[in-house]
Amino acid sequence: MGGDFAPAREIEGAIQAIRQSDGRFEVILVGDSAVITAELHRHGAADLFPPVVHASQVISMEDSPTAALKAKKDSSLAVAMRLHQAGGAQACVSAGNTGAVLSAATLILGRVKGVSRPTIGTFIPAEDGVCLLVDAGTNVDCRARHLYEFAVMGSIYFRRIRNTPNPTVALLNVGEERTKGTETVLEAYQLLEKSGLNFVGNVEGRDILKARADVVVCDGFVGNIVLKFGESVPGFLKARLRRFADGGLLSKLATGIARWPLKVSLGDLDPNLEGGVPVLGVNGVAIIGHGTSTATGIKNMILRAADVIAGGLNTHIEAALATPPGAEESR
Amino acid sequence: MGGDFAPAREIEGAIQAIRQSDGRFEVILVGDSAVITAELHRHGAADLFPPVVHASQVISMEDSPTAALKAKKDSSLAVAMRLHQAGGAQACVSAGNTGAVLSAATLILGRVKGVSRPTIGTFIPAEDGVCLLVDAGTNVDCRARHLYEFAVMGSIYFRRIRNTPNPTVALLNVGEERTKGTETVLEAYQLLEKSGLNFVGNVEGRDILKARADVVVCDGFVGNIVLKFGESVPGFLKARLRRFADGGLLSKLATGIARWPLKVSLGDLDPNLEGGVPVLGVNGVAIIGHGTSTATGIKNMILRAADVIAGGLNTHIEAALATPPGAEESR
Incomplete structure (x- = not known):
């Protein structure tokens, strides 16, 4: 209700x-x-x-x-x-x-x-395939152990729902080198490295839409902000195109035609396709x-x-x- | 060199x-x-x-x-x-x-x-206007006082470079309510509220491309990840459209036409327009x-x-x- x-x-x-x-x-x-x-x-x-x-x-x-x-x-x-x-x-x-x-x-x-902390992960459509971002906004203040648990739960969720035997897991970070990141992230890197997960190291913000890893782990503060930023991109694109279309008849025509490839290409950004996310x-x-x-x-x-x-x-x-x-x- | x-x-x-x-x-x-x-x-x-x-x-x-x-x-x-x-x-x-x-x-x-911490801010093109994201990746582990300093420096930079007498300053957060966020962000909220800055409270990830505030303050960990995510969006769009264009002659034609409005609409995403960012x-x-x-x-x-x-x-x-x-x- x-x-x-x-x-x-x-x-x-x-x-x-x-x-x-x-x-x-x-x-x-x-x-x-x-x-x-x-x-x-x-x-x-x-x-x-x-x-x-x-x-x-x-x-x-x-x-x-x-x-x-x-x-x-x-x-x-x-x-x-x-x-x-x-x-x-x-x-x-x-x-x-x-x-x-x-x-x-x-x-x-x-x-x-x-x-210790239940979490939520969200599938993000990538250039090819999808990537699971976990935590997607549930836990804003996290310790390394929490990030490790998110990785474990995210990996199991990805494996069962996407039928991927051994999903790759990465830590969302500001660089690929293992020496990069906050103290919490550095510590989480060590836990993940020792884990039985298919841990592939750090990925950066630019790697999410490339699905450089199946499961991308972060705290809920970063996860929430990245997700909401991503959700705002189609609206940004629409607003910009609308302004361009106002430039004249030819602009309006080209923008009208552009809507077809864009709609098809970005169709899977509709959150209704996923429907809902489980509390892991x-x-x-x-x-x-x-x-x-x-x-x-x-x-x-x-x-x-x-x-x-x-x-x-x-x-x-x-x-x-x-x-x-x-x-x-x-x- | x-x-x-x-x-x-x-x-x-x-x-x-x-x-x-x-x-x-x-x-x-x-x-x-x-x-x-x-x-x-x-x-x-x-x-x-x-x-x-x-x-x-x-x-x-x-x-x-x-x-x-x-x-x-x-x-x-x-x-x-x-x-x-x-x-x-x-x-x-x-x-x-x-x-x-x-x-x-x-x-x-x-x-x-x-x-206490020099910083870097980057202008992000928004639906209308721009928004300065500061810290853009310099300082990954931040205390509340650092976020406050970023806000002060970002506000002054925005004022002088964009000729805006009293730029609005916001804290990047997971919700608009003042009770939201990490402990550091909660504390920074109180400092910013007491400051002489034109502080408008929290904004969310979705508000960046809307330029809901002139200056958006965050730690360098979040800033780096959001920026790199944003920078990857045009490539994502291109890859998706290329795949659509492969669908046949009509798809190729429509995608070709779509390139014109997209190129004009997203032209200001080219980082060469800004050229460089000062170390504040x-x-x-x-x-x-x-x-x-x-x-x-x-x-x-x-x-x-x-x-x-x-x-x-x-x-x-x-x-x-x-x-x-x-x-x-x-x-």
């Missing part, structure tokens, strides 16, 4: 997901049952779903995450996450308040053994979607949840973090 | 600068006098310059900055910087090894009183250019040096840092 266009797009997306599911999964809708039921009837789709689970409250985009979770025990998010925690669902997906979904996942599901390191499967998700975005978020469930990430994360980096060799 | 195409482009750019100078300045060439003199004769331009100052050594792009400065006392960079320090020139410009120029400026010129906070005027500068880039770097000399930045920086942030009010 907390998304910007909830519950209309949520329900439309859920219907699309069910129709694509081949019976692999069911979707339980959680929220104001009167509103949801009416919307389902409008689509003639009530029989596609199990009974709606009622929740009387909504956490808004403006709510402070932890305060809202305390105050609104009967919010659709809290009810859905508890349903998942109790085993009534194998995953919980939401396009609501990001911080609240993250807090609900961490507080209600708890952390996987060995994980919590005891369960919690997927966070964009607040402005389209129905397709919601559908893809649900399909991503099914993939993550099938990937069994958490067993692998727990196993990987059970041994300290380097311990494999010293045994 | 240390640029990627030195001394050919350096000399070509210097000739262009002299021809545009209206007698406002002279350019002294420092380096291998035989090579430089031959190149000047090739251009028939020897009489445009005062005698070449000979330097027998060159710091290469691969040299470690501080080690090279120690070992190569007679490098063109060291000789030129000492010439400036001794008063034989009012500025020193170089498209050589960035770290070495930075070190030479700091070690040979010394710091302006009140400055050193006792003198040292300008660092891109190693791959074109002759136009070298010309603009020299013109930028003339602007910075005329702006008298250092007196303003020293005065601004003489009073601690907030002291103006408490008196």
